[in-house]
Amino acid sequence: MKYKYETHTHTSPVSRCGRVSVGDIIKMYIEKGFSGIVLTDHYSPLTWYDQSLVAPQKKIEFYLQSYREMKKIAPSDFTVMFGMELRHFGTSNDYLIYGMDDKWLEKQGNLMAVWEKRVYEMMHKEGYLVYEAHPFRPGRTRCNTDYIDGVEIYNGKTGKKYNDKAEKWAKEKGLLTISGSDFHKPEHAGRGGIITEKPIRNNADLLDTLRSMNFEMIKTY
Numbered sequence: 001m002k003y004k005y006e007t008h009t010h011t012s013p014v015s016r017c018g019r020v021s022v023g024d025i026i027k028m029y030i031e032k033g034f035s036g037i038v039l040t041d042h043y044s045p046l047t048w049y050d051q052s053l054v055a056p057q058k059k060i061e062f063y064l065q066s067y068r069e070m071k072k073i074a075p076s077d078f079t080v081m082f083g084m085e086l087r088h089f090g091t092s093n094d095y096l097i098y099g100m101d102d103k104w105l106e107k108q109g110n111l112m113a114v115w116e117k118r119v120y121e122m123m124h125k126e127g128y129l130v131y132e133a134h135p136f137r138p139g140r141t142r143c144n145t146d147y148i149d150g151v152e153i154y155n156g157k158t159g160k161k162y163n164d165k166a167e168k169w170a171k172e173k174g175l176l177t178i179s180g181s182d183f184h185k186p187e188h189a190g191r192g193g194i195i196t197e198k199p200i201r202n203n204a205d206l207l208d209t210l211r212s213m214n215f216e217m218i219k220t221y
Contacts, residue, residue, distance in 0.1 A: 040097075
């Protein structure tokens with residue numbers, strides 16, 4: 001038996017650009033044969049666009065609500081994991097963080113004001129992994145590869161030309177790689193993700209799987 005997992009998902013209302021509620025996301029992905037999902041809502045000015053832009057920790061429960069609701073309502077055989085898509089102030093680059101614990105995040109300050117090197121150190125201290133998302137999408141730049149573990153080489157909302165460039169760059173740099181749908185609305189469901197031989201039941205399993213690269217990538221051109 002094989003298992004499919006989504007690794008790049010945005011929800012409404014946490015991500016301002018998200019268009020689908022967590023209940024509907026679960027239904028869509030179960031219908032497509034997925035066994036689980038990583039929520040990676042934007043932690044960036046795309047989310048903290050009101051008075052919380054400087055002090056998002058004051059509304060951290062807002063940021064965590066989709067993950068906690070999905071955990072509560074998902075069937076027992078559908079794995080829900082917490083992640084993040086982080087963007088720092090003054091940049092257009094996005095970083096997918098895997099393995100993150102929601103309780104850990106509650107204790108942090110403003111991660112938008114902590115740039116790549118320090119974020120990488122913080123995440124590695126906790127055992128989390130950092131990937132640059134869609135690095136060749138127009139308007140993005142490639143970060144210092146000393147401060148990431150991997151690269152999203154297939155993004156379901158990004159054209160083949162840019163995904164191919166990301167794959168070539170990741171291979172040249174010897175980085176981990178991943179695929180994700182970058183889900184925002186129904187037509188994005190299941191465009192990317194990973195297929196495994198063993199079930200992923202929690203973030204610890206996810207981290208082991210990502211580090212080992214023991215999975216197939218979903219690519220739907």
